[in-house]
Amino acid sequence: MLENVHVHRFPQTTVSAGFKELLSARRERLAADLAHGRIPDRYFPVLSVLAPVMTQPEGEITYPGDPMCLYAALSVAAHNAVHDAGPLELARHYNDMAPRWTRFPGVDYRLSVGHDGYRPYVEAPNTDQTVFDPRVWDEQARARWIRLLRETRPRVVLISSVSPAHRYALEIAELAKREAPGVYVILGGRHVDETIGCAPGQDTLVLAPSSTLTVMDDGRVPRVVDALVAGEAYHSLDLLVRAVALSIDLDTRWVAPERVRRHLEELLRVHGAAPGRSLVILVTGDAVHAYPQEGRRLDLAALPSPYEAFAIRSRFPIFVDGATGEIQRTAHVMVSNACPYQCNFCSESAKLAGGLKRFGRTASAIERVCEYVGYGAEALFFDDSIFWSGTFRDIAEFCAKLGEIRRTPANELDRGLLRFLRTEADVTRLRDLQWGAQLTVDVLVGPRSPEETGAVLDGMREAGCTYVYIGLESMSARVMDKIHKNLRRVEGRDWATKAREATSLVKSHGLRVGTSVLFGLDGETRASIDETIAGVSELIDDGLIDLASPNILTYHPATPITRLHGMVDKLDYHSPWIDNREPYIYFEEAFPGVVSVALTEDDLWYIHDETGKRWGATRNDSAPVSPEQAPEQAPGRTLDRDTTFDGTSAGPRPAPDRTR
Template structure:
């Protein structure tokens, strides 16, 4: 390895000496990351909300390495990290406090890590033109695309544009779609690639070969490993980096530090085949990773938080996660532990660490936080209580935090845990006293025949009818002085027009009784890997064709005709859209007032 690193340094030195214009640092190569949108219209459609935390988290280690390399310069002796992605410098505090809303500076002109993300939220002609402008100006050697399944069709188009306008650019795709569609069975040593995966879509010719790598699993350590392997074999100048050479470099790079971290799969798409490289390293916990906001400004605003009074759009809101997978096993959920098999989380003993991160976010201009865990602290009431005590100590030391507010996601049965009723009530009081003003709960349906099949965490010690439980849980939270919003999901097993009408009416009654301040109607869309997708025989989900979407599907996030529940026809979807709007009134969220933090 030492000889190889010496030769590489000489190669880059010679290239720098003969370059027509001196580079800022000839060993650093241009790179850009992009959040792939899921929406195609700027009116009547819900854009994917909030700051792109999946992308921010995945970038955290590679950016940390790049920033350290830039700050310390080239080491005296040849090093594996001589050549690195040029992410720029971390933003200073003044930048963080000033920069929210949409980014206005080209990646090529930005010297901050925050400026290296393209985040359009909508994919239309305006966004396409802006993306092409970015590619022409920067000419990235590597483009990183983070995509959920509903955005996969746009990820493929963005990859095509990168190949056209930045020749030689390596395209790497990750995010939830990759996690849902790429598996490796350790017991048999075989790959399990969904028909909907980027790999299979390209391999069988449904899409052009415009993606070079797919990363699934623990994104941050795996992406760091992959980019170090890319840097090891990358030639200086504008030429392409061979995928096969990158694949061959993964093992020596992983062995270089003696310890491999993270678990997942890296797939390289060569001209001849797809090569899957399983990575089985040490488990990495959330506390071992930099804060996702270490490299980025908080840009989202959430209309449900208004205490700061800084904008009609709501308070400047950070997304925070203590757990990125749900401990429960709902049949429809792509965040279930059954799909996200090895979650990244904070230990329940690390509440002080999370409180310190909140303090740092406030120093950077954050006015509110939404805990986007599928279930706040995994539904562990002791951890929730300990966290609130940490916040109390923080607020006592920093009285200026008095206006800071936050919200979190809970479930009906977590709130109605009879065995811990006293602890639950005490914790809800602590939450309110320490800034919690909002709780979001997935109601899904108010029809008992539907909820019977969902597999939601229906505790045997709490067997009451679902409608009664929902009403009691919402009343419990409200009685502790905390507002409640909810999501409603149509198209689950057992759904028909009668159950749709029942749910719309029962949610309306909850609103009438002041138990809900917001209700979000959603249409079930199939995700690769979920139980309901398998049960309905939907093993060939078209998340790659670029067909124009249309109403009524565009009124619901991630809904396309090819992937919505087979139990709903178009008349049902029109009915849900129109009748829920009439019955729920202004409490129903829309494209203009989203259920979760809305990014610019």
Template sequence: MSPSTVPSVIHDVFRSPADADGDAVDALNRLRAARLSGLMERSKCEKADQVPWNARSFPVLAALAPVMTSPEGEITYPGDPMCLYAALSVAVDSALRSARIDAGRPQETPFNDLCPAWQCPPTKENRLAAQHGLRFGHEAEGTPDAAVFDPRVWDEKARADLRLVVRRHRPRVFLVSTVSPGHRYALEMARLAKEEAPDCLVVFGGRHMDETMRYSQADRSVLLEYSSTLLAIEDGRAEPVVDFCVSGEGYFALDLLLKAIALAMDLDRTRARVPDVVEALALLGASGLRIPGNSLICARDAATLHAFPVRGEKYDLADLPSPYQGFAIRSRFPVFPMPDRTAARTAHMTVSNACPYHCDFCSESALVVGGLKRFGKSPAESALERVCEYVSYGAEAVFFDDSIFWSGNFPAIREFCAALRSARTAAAPEELPERCRRWITEDDDWERLRNLQFGCQVTADLLTTLHREDDVRAMLAALRGAGCTYLYMGIESMSSEVMEHVHKNIRRVTDFPWKAKVRTALSRIREAGIPVGSSVLFGLEGETRRTIEETVHEVGQLVDDGLVMLASPNILTYHPATRITKSHGMREKLDYHSPDIENRPPYIYFEEAFPGVVSRRLSEDDIWFIHEATAKRWGAIRNSAEPELR
């Protein structure tokens, strides 16, 4: 079954190059002038630049939908919600710049009249006071950081907390980022927000939108997967609690949508209706406003679906505003220990947005994401500046979340490592590159940079068959010399019977089976002096109880031999857009919307695992066996310990 074509009103007004309609430009200018006059009248101000911030701003609440219902068995370090921070980066930057510019200069202001209530970034004091896993306590009002709900676990306490947060913030817009396993909870979060703030507009984005909603230029139609938000609402499987959905390269699209919402709001109550936002979007497009990237904005207006496909210019990932500009770093990763045995404050960073490999089970593949974006212009220098920025925010370590560090490009890795090593070993801050000196301004910044640790992700083939041994060893030495103290590698399975079915960028070499390849890669990393964490995925094609036992045993041998310091068992969970979901016949069966699915043992012991969406190659008995056998054989290095808090 192919994706469903949903009847839609297509507004094809965001095409590059710009083709502005003169009448639309005049109408937009008149509207903006009238709204500015209305703001002045409402605020009793004679001049536009006298309009106070509280008269111009409207509250926005952002949330990350969790994927777990119980803290029991949690296997991941609860890092910062970078998918949410990244999605907000352009909109937050626009709001912060608007707050710094007079309302009397509307042509210079990203938000021309009303603006999200993100007035300023956190101060350094706020950033350094931020605690691991905590929120709504150390955040300064008016910062984007104070308007994020990040529960991590969806339970009765989280539901009650969300109600309290919505009552406190009274948001006009509720932004939710969700992956597929969190989608049912995202829908419930939207319902609760609507109950507490009925006039609030709900916007969904995130990987679930990317995988389930796209625009077909050939057919001029919106294509929706069975598990998509909009189709679930259309056929009654989900409540109509979502007003807008954004998919694709949404950084600029979300910023555009918020500007349209601001333009559509009534000035007295700062509330907007969906039809007025649709009209504002159409007017902005007809007036010639263009944004980069390819994305899709869909609006639900009663029974009508309005679609705004965006086809803009390409952009450099390094040109996007910093995701942490408006947010404190809260992650504490115990794999980066400090001298006092506490876990380092760890920033997340990416220099590419997708994986260049095409594993059939992975939702991070460039085939699923829609293309590969990287730091392009002066990549090493740009990445070093971003690292220095995060150090100035309090980062003591950085983990690169790229599926493969620098997309596996050895020259890029070596160039970045050389730049970082030079910065860390400089005699004084004055010797840093000019673009870094603006961030390293205090003694504590300098101290953190000199002692900075970092980690990243690699693959077995990257360290064996894809490059010569000498080049691999030189690259690993460069990583270690630049301060890399942790590598993470996906083992997937230790069974050749399973790995022969994996559509992965694996160079198959006679007499060099996958098991030997994994051990060789791990040995080379150990010889370079870098600790390694690993992930193991059960439930791939060809999996049986015998292959499960083989993998558990072989990974146990790696543990015994000191080749891995952490082993994380995972269960294959179907993502809507992956090839294995289609080949297993699960594309039209994924239930990521029903609110009453009981998530229970043994599923709760594995991140993202739920009844009905895990691998068809595993029975529930198999999942229990995996949980118990890995706990027994791998011992203390299975999963992670909670970091020690300061």
């Protein structure tokens, strides 16, 4: 397969006569089938899946957020499909057959959904009900997936996967192929983003040893994936789904895979390169065809919001209704796609994400906030690696505008915002809105004075912010000196001192503090582990940390530390027999074979036991949370970012990371 790779680039041209004839003939044939009642409608069933990273709930951090990587990736395709739904004669985006994304969830549905990720199968689903989000991959989830496949008989399955979930994504695809022969499987996500690429202007496909194509080619896994998408593929995925729709045989109503390539190429000739930088790959027989897309620069604010087509299900225990004690419905928000820093362990770096892109105007972010409140959000967590990329001007402007809107009487609100805030309940949720964001030590105690930083923190609090999350990583100077995070160094002021200053500053301005601690970085020893556990314990004892989340370094395929530790060729993200046992299950994304070489299994037990003893109830774990305990807990870390199909990345944060 990999001996027969072709990279294609298509300049925009006019529609070929043959393609025009094909479109006309298919449309006439479908119109006749509909008119004579041979088929009930023009839609084919489609399912989208977020592959989970967990195999058992016991011992895991169990506050997963919404699968924003999947939601963002599908945003353009779902938006266009819903707006094109209706009578065939009025359809423009789809020529004939179209995915069964025909309506967005209504308000009543949005306010009634649970937070366990489960969606019952219905005959006429809204877009949210076409998602399978198992959260844990076990026998129960496997049985539910098989049942859903048999009931739905999907023509297309789209799977989003980070690297630790890749082995389960492959099993999900294999089950789809077995239960629905003829189904067309599309895979995207951070694993694809990090392991498959094509350099700008070059016609060579670059594959990591752990890439899906590599392990399918050498026989380590069956060939169960028909297409892959990587990068900023919002529009590319939409184009691929249109090509797949044109490839559905009008007699059998199943996809003819050999036609997808032809129709994708025709659409590329008509429309030119899709916006953003992305890559579409088709696996056809014994050949691989790659289509690099280098279109116009994306405007993140102009994309449909991820929650337009999907319900808000997250409930982060850090956000609690003060009157009722209920954990609040929490939406994820992102106003940037990557991190401006280049920590060697993190895949959220702008360098890996193809550059930093942000909302250009704070007004656009205000609209997004109001939209989510209209969808039922009672709280928000800004999942950006650094809130507004650490730009104080934008933070201050955004908070000032949000605070003003929260204080404005409903009858005086801007007409544009009232299209989201339609009811008194919506306005009340906006007034009571709580939110949290992520900042870094260097942003908090960097070149600005404590007074200047304090003014920004006050502005955040007055706009509804109650929680700030900070990546401490390690309290050992010898470890922090190696990871490119402690950038603004001053003689006699080490990282531990700066960490204390940062947490103290945030607490002094009335905000709660959550922290991420990462064990296994380069240079880690038992002595540095002890130094970190003791250092964080002191901050907890001094009332400077409300939540501490212990994490273990696990390798992401494209990060510098993976190369530094010689693990690029050794990562196994595909074998189904990996023994995910104690103590690995106590840490997010930790599996034998992908955990830092600086740590032994005995070290993992030691970290688990000692943080439990020293950090007590402040440690983020999977213990049940009662309402009175909830304020001491934190948002579940969201898995490495972005997309699966859209190309953002991710690093350590509050709890099981499912957002990028």
